[in-house]
Amino acid sequence: MQALAEKYQPLYAALGLHPGMLEKHSDVSLDQLQQALERRPAKVVAVGEIGLDLFGDDPQFE
Incomplete structure (x- = not known):
């Protein structure tokens, strides 16, 4: 994401x-993660829980 x-x-x-x-x-x-944050990249604007809770058995995500 950082490269994008x-x-x-x-x-x-x-x-x-x-x-x-x-x-x-x-x-x-x-x-x-700590090393990446210590570099203080200009385009990183948030730190927190990352990801989507997509589970294979949930029909809405098929």
Whole structure:
């Protein structure tokens, strides 16, 4: 997302981790997020929970 935001003027990016996947994130994931935020990219405007709660058994998402 960050690369797309840099490439296209009207786009901005948000960084974060999906709350439903927290058990799969490692310390490396948190370190990578922290490093990205420390660079203070101009097009990153938000930090928080990221992702869509799309589940295969929900008919509205088929």
